[in-house]
Amino acid sequence: MDLGLSGKTGLVTGGSKGIGLETARLLAREGVDVVIAARRPDALREAAADIAATTGRQVRTLPFDVTKLDDIERLPDFIRRELGHIDLLVNNAGTGIYKPFLEVTDDELLHGMAINFFAQFRICQRVVPLMKEIGGGSIVNVSGATGIRVTSAPMLSSCTGPAKSAEIRFSKVLASELAPFKIRVNCVVPGYVYTPERYALWERDIVKRQLSAEEAETERLSWTSNQGMLDTHWGTPEELANLIAFALSGAAGYVNGAVLVADNAMDKS
Template structure:
């Protein structure tokens, strides 16, 4: 299916690994003009090379810390000067902190809101005027299932869950407010999606130490048991990328203000 994304200008935050990388790869394969951003230039360069090797398409890169307002302003200026428009913004950068409520530090609380919610709010606010002027745009906010479910241990989510809930609510509010300008805003909510970095961080937080391969395997063994698929395995970044890219395309033109849950029908309510 042609997703009608050829030559669309697409910005993906958190685009150097995981879900963001795979979404950027699929956008590039569809012929879009893709810019990925993340904090580390070396990882961005490696991601761009990987995408070029697999799709034959070059992607642009800008090193950005989405919790830094000056970096967001610099990104918007770069896109304005280089492309003169933005068609799709994928607010994918984010993280999770899974600790008991009484152990969450003030620094972790503030950072969780900054990277998960404030970054999405601020960057969308900065790109929206360009979308309004061109009377077209799509924003995809990537949240997480802690925003819609009370997670059982070990995924304690008093720090991350409220920030993810705010992302979801923001998406629905903006879908109404910006819809009159032909701008769609949807929120994709991943369940347990495997990446080395993500699972490694969770394991360290839960065990409060580094784990070897066998210890990590034992820690993970029950995480996916409630996922309704034959192998009970976690989702993949590629599977989430398919949802994101379709939601960003004009093939989903009547989908606005939606909360698109992709969790394998995981039962953790």
């Protein structure tokens, strides 16, 4: 599908794996000049090589920690130097902490807000002025299901859920404020998405040990049923990338301030 994105420039945070990687791949395939940003230079190199091999297009890489103000402050100069301008921003970097409320440390609370909500707020503050200079742009903030629903044990989210909720509210407020400048802001809310690194995180935080393939599948099916999904279908990074690219594109030109939920009809009660 031609989304009319050819010739645009864009930045994808958390772009070395999972949803971020597949979004960057799809944008590159659509003709976008893409920068992928993530903490680990080796993972970025692997991701860039993978995208080049599958799309025939090169992407730029930016070693970047969304929790570090120094990294965020150098974004505008990097964008001007490497891209000239920026049309598209995908705030995808983020993670979760799945612990009982009374076990969450103050450091974990601060990190949970910094890597999720604070990162999106701060990055938008640095990128939006560049979009205003060119007369418009499109932003997608990626949140998570814990931002709109309460998850039961073992997927406890007293720390992550409020940060994800803040991302959703922030996206709606920002969309209203930036609409006069022709900058659209939408929020994509994934449910459970099949990514190996997220599975590893859940297994480490929840089960507290490495699982065999059979044990892991049993645990995942149990998590699915406990969280109220109608069946055992988990989303894929590719499916979320399709939604993000659509939201960024002119095909969604009348979609602004939307909360686009992709969670296979999880129970939201």
